């Protein structure tokens with residue numbers, strides 16, 4: 001039997017790819033990240049028709065959540081959750097959490113309460129099937145390039161929260177922060193909570209440094225602790241108090257982040273001054 005050139009190439013690829021995967025941490029990193037995005041796009045294909053039955057509805061978030069929950073097992077990431085009791089509020093609230101990477105989706109889905117939707121950058125709406133699935137699940141999209149638009153979407157969200165009993169999840173750093181600390185917080189989430197007069201629930205995900213580093217292109221298995229902190233009341237507060245509220249929540253989250261990540265406090269806070 002003759003082996004054609006195409007078949008030789010296929011054989012070479014089948015041998016080389018696994019070898020490279022084991023030998024090169026960088027190659028492994030890119031494979032794992034590509035699979036992560038590809039797998040989510042594929043899962044979204046399954047989620048879309050199921051979600052479409054209800055139309056755009058926050059209840060669809062449950063479907064996305066259950067579809068994504070298994071990914072941590074594929075990647076050997078153990079997620080430990082502390083503070084579940086702090087989520088036992090009946091009323092709407094604003095969740096604020098730190099944002100290290102797209103892997104935050106795993107921690108988010110681990111604990112996402114019912115009727116809770118994230119605020120996301122508008123670009124995500126155009127991320128193919130994932131964008132459509134997000135839209136169907138009621139994700140709130142903001143245009144970060146147009147402050148006025150973003151603020152008016154958030155003000156509308158304050159009314160929706162109360163009218164439709166919806167919780168909102170915001171990443172107040174406003175962008176992914178890969179360098180193992182916490183950026184200064186933007187104030188949108190805190191204005192939102194004050195406008196709706198609902199509590200804030202801070203969430204802290206410990207540093208991924210032991211298993212994931214974008215700069216070093218390293219992605220192994222590991223453990224992450226997610227801590228749900230006690231609610232912070234905003235009743236009676238007005239927009240003048242938002243800067244102070246923002247700072248006090250950030251301070252509390254940073255202290256928890258350093259504690260969970262086994263870092264000495266203060267030393268990593270280059271951004272708080």
Ligand SMILES: CCCCCCCCCCCCCC(=O)SCCNC(=O)CCNC(=O)[C@H](O)C(C)(C)COP(=O)(O)OP(=O)(O)OC[C@H]1O[C@@H](n2cnc3c(N)ncnc32)[C@H](O)[C@@H]1OP(=O)(O)O
Pocket residue numbers: 040043044047064067068105118119120121124130133134139142144145146147148150151154155170171172173174175186187188189191192
């Ligand atoms: C199966 C398939 C599944 C697919 C996956 C599903 C899951 C998807 C998960 C997706 C996860 C995706 C995750 C993601 O995509 S994360 C990226 C998107 N998220 C964010 O950016 C959220 C955080 N950003 C903010 O809160 C910003 O403040 C906003 C965006 C609102 C404006 O930012 P901008 O940079 O333009 O301006 P600024 O912050 O300098 O603010 C300017 C001034 O305005 C004031 N101000 C702000 N807000 C309000 C307000 N509401 N009412 C009244 N005033 C307000 C503010 O205090 C300031 O005034 P002053 O204080 O300086 O005087």
Ligand SMILES: CCCCCCCC/C=C\CCCCCCCC(=O)OC[C@@H](O)COP(=O)(O)O
Pocket residue numbers: 037038040041099101102103105121124126127128129130171174175176177
């Ligand atoms: C046909 C078009 C195909 C487009 C392919 C796009 C591939 C994307 C595939 C799957 C999306 C995975 C969903 C991951 C959700 C996490 C989102 C995320 O972490 O967004 C980053 C945002 O918080 C801050 O953005 P920047 O750090 O400021 O940037």
